[in-house]
Amino acid sequence: MSTGRGRTLRGDRLHIGFFGRRNAGKSSLINAVTNQAAAIVSEIPGTTTDPVFKPMELHPLGPVVLIDTAGLDDGGDPLGTLRKERTVAVLKKTDLALLVVDGNSTNFAFEDGLVQEFENEHIPYLIVLNKVDLQLSPETEKWLLEKTHMRVSSKNRTGIDELKKKIAEIAPKEWEPPFMRDLVHPGDVIVLVAPIDLGAPKGRLIMPQVKALRDVLDAAGIAMMCRESELALTLQKLNQKPALVVTDSQAFTQVAATVPPEVALTSFSILSARQKGDLDELVKGVNAVKNLKPGDRVLVAEYCTHHPQEDDIGRKKIPRWLNDHVGGVLQFDTVVGSDFPADLKDYNLVVHCGACTANRKEIMGRIKQAAEQGIPITNYGIMISYLKGVFPRALKPLENCIAPTRNK
Numbered sequence: 001m002s003t004g005r006g007r008t009l010r011g012d013r014l015h016i017g018f019f020g021r022r023n024a025g026k027s028s029l030i031n032a033v034t035n036q037a038a039a040i041v042s043e044i045p046g047t048t049t050d051p052v053f054k055p056m057e058l059h060p061l062g063p064v065v066l067i068d069t070a071g072l073d074d075g076g077d078p079l080g081t082l083r084k085e086r087t088v089a090v091l092k093k094t095d096l097a098l099l100v101v102d103g104n105s106t107n108f109a110f111e112d113g114l115v116q117e118f119e120n121e122h123i124p125y126l127i128v129l130n131k132v133d134l135q136l137s138p139e140t141e142k143w144l145l146e147k148t149h150m151r152v153s154s155k156n157r158t159g160i161d162e163l164k165k166k167i168a169e170i171a172p173k174e175w176e177p178p179f180m181r182d183l184v185h186p187g188d189v190i191v192l193v194a195p196i197d198l199g200a201p202k203g204r205l206i207m208p209q210v211k212a213l214r215d216v217l218d219a220a221g222i223a224m225m226c227r228e229s230e231l232a233l234t235l236q237k238l239n240q241k242p243a244l245v246v247t248d249s250q251a252f253t254q255v256a257a258t259v260p261p262e263v264a265l266t267s268f269s270i271l272s273a274r275q276k277g278d279l280d281e282l283v284k285g286v287n288a289v290k291n292l293k294p295g296d297r298v299l300v301a302e303y304c305t306h307h308p309q310e311d312d313i314g315r316k317k318i319p320r321w322l323n324d325h326v327g328g329v330l331q332f333d334t335v336v337g338s339d340f341p342a343d344l345k346d347y348n349l350v351v352h353c354g355a356c357t358a359n360r361k362e363i364m365g366r367i368k369q370a371a372e373q374g375i376p377i378t379n380y381g382i383m384i385s386y387l388k389g390v391f392p393r394a395l396k397p398l399e400n401c402i403a404p405t406r407n408k
């Protein structure tokens with residue numbers, strides 16, 4: 001997925017979902033909020049029923065994505081309606097929900113249903129009464145009584161700045177763990193090993209490498225970057241041992257042989273897995289590979305539609321490696337995007353992609369779902385690390401780090 005120059009990946013942004021009945025003014029409110037923004041990064045149009053994602057910088061919060069749930073309407077049973085596929089899919093990734101209320105409404109069963117759903121999902125939410133330039137119905141006044149809410153007019157742009165301040169106030173402050181900032185002390189020398197092979201994109205670095213560089217700088221560390229072929233030379237030229245070496249998992253065996261055993265070593269995949277998911281569960285999940293036998297069912301879950309490559313990791317490599325590992329043929333199913341099945345019980349193992357375009361909230365939800373159903377779940381990076389014999393050395397540097405519990 002192209003992210004454009006200097007742009008924060010959508011998956012790394014705080015996801016703010018705008019919910020409410022049709023015509024409450026969700027789209028108008030999003031426009032009012034984004035128009036006053038310092039930087040509107042882009043607008044990704046969807047169809048009339050698909051949610052629309054609008055990335056923006058929301059001062060002082062930072063990079064967020066506003067999600068317009070265009071498909072939701074207020075017909076029929078509120079919860080039945082709410083369970084509509086697309087809205088549920090948005091709820092799964094929502095870090096903060098805004099419930100947009102139209103002051104003309106006379107019945108709030110629908111809104112009550114949404115509030116219930118936010119509470120069930122432990123999503124912090126804010127009620128926003130829109131259209132305050134119009135006469136409010138007595139029922140609206142009554143419903144809002146004793147409810148914390150903000151009053152805005154998207155049309156006249158009143159109350160919008162106050163709303164933005166409130167959003168910043170109640171938004172979760174740490175919705176994902178750092179990539180590696182917490183592993184670096186000021187002045188630490190960190191060596192990053194990046195193989196430049198045929199799989200490396202032309203003229204640039206891949207996102208985990210960029211994230212690592214940025215985190216080392218944020219933590220006032222010193223980053224050295226080299227290919228695995230120059231690693232020995234790099235270590236030789238340093239007048240002290242590095243505090244940490246991070247390598248691509250594909251080169252792990254070679255790198256582990258070069259880096260002295262007392263030097264901490266981990267892989268980009270492990271750092272990514274920690275940021276986007278529950279590292280403990282994913283490692284626990286990969287251990288289930290030991291129990292796999294020919295004929296067992298494995299679900300491969302890809303988070304986005306990407307053009308499968310010739311020797312695609314999820315479609316080709318992982319099935320091949322796993323079949324080799326069990327010495328027979330396993331049954332593989334592949335799902336893409338939000339088609340992650342509610343019932344995983346027919347599977348012996350779920351292998352998720354690296355989820356580079358997903359946000360942590362949604363991946364944590366999938367990991368939790370698998371854990372509740374007793375189905376082991378792991379991801380590509382952890383699977384490769386396991387098959388490459390990376391554990392336990394590569395997990396050691398993460399042992400004592402403070403793992404944020406939010407979204408767990």
Ligand SMILES: Nc1nc2c(ncn2[C@@H]2O[C@H](COP(=O)(O)OP(=O)(O)O)[C@@H](O)[C@H]2O)c(=O)[nH]1
Pocket residue numbers: 020021022023024025026027028029130131132133134152153154155156
């Ligand atoms: N008077 C008034 N009309 C509004 C306001 N916000 C939205 N509207 C109107 O309400 C209608 C529905 O708005 P829209 O943003 O499309 O609602 P959505 O379906 O929730 O996305 C449109 O005709 C808007 O012009 C407001 O603050 N005041």
Ligand code: SF4
Pocket residue numbers: 001302303304305306353354355356357358
């Ligand atoms: S790792 Fe997952 S989210 Fe990232 S490009 Fe591949 S399929 Fe898409």
Ligand SMILES: [Mg+2]
Pocket residue numbers: 026027028068070
């Ligand atoms: Mg709309």
